[in-house]
Amino acid sequence: MATLNRPGVDDGHICGIDTAMEVIGGKWKVLILWALHEQPHRRFGELRRLVPGITEKVLASHLREMEADGVVDRVSYEEVPPRVEYALTKDGIRLNDALEPLAAWGRERKEDRRNTP
Amino acid sequence: MATLNRPGVDDGHICGIDTAMEVIGGKWKVLILWALHEQPHRRFGELRRLVPGITEKVLASHLREMEADGVVDRVSYEEVPPRVEYALTKDGIRLNDALEPLAAWGRERKEDRRNTP
DNA sequence: CTGCTCGCTCACCTCAGGGTAACTCCCCAC
């Protein structure tokens, strides 16, 4: 992503939001985070049901990206039938906390729109 | 966008974050918000310089969307050469405040990555 | 007359992120 062009800034980021946006930039990532925040240790199929509309392919790739970004943890129990559980990492929890004010803004906005359509 | 499927939820949104994501979803929107937050009443060309990489077309369309979303205000002074100033609305200021924790998360993360590459 | 500034608009094109659907592997129940 780009940067606001000011002296003293080294790499391509300045305000920190763009860094965060890279992590939550996927179409469904905030919803996945939210689902894992409501209750840790969700299973794959459970997430698929909780985020209706998402396809298995995209859920899988989003989860792998979020794992690579260090915000979710994948634990695979070697059983049959397979069982895999996803949970937020410490960093993922902090990310979710950081998203809460944004969620509050969205909720408030939704309220306002409902009252004045 | 989609919704976490739980009873008691009416429209397509639940956690509020998705509502917010619709507003800040454009590629450069958070950077525009940030630029307007640092100093209100920025001119078009000024924003173009502050957000390097953005094209005029995209800057214009982003600004129009954000105006429609009620987060920025456009004031056109009928002069020649034309002068147009953009500023955050009250709601835009609140949105920016809500983004601050996310920015902090991103900055912290950037620090960590620098120390442990 | 030419070129420059400012704030755009228009027509066209690209590409990657996401959607569709089929397939795998291992076991259990019917």
Added chain:
DNA sequence: GTGGGGAGTTACCCTGAGGTGAGCGAGCAG
């Protein structure tokens, strides 16, 4: 033997957000 759950993978397709480059309208400087 077939059907289903569970957790994916693979190959292919498609749309729309964003990028490219040009032009405009008014005035002023040289």
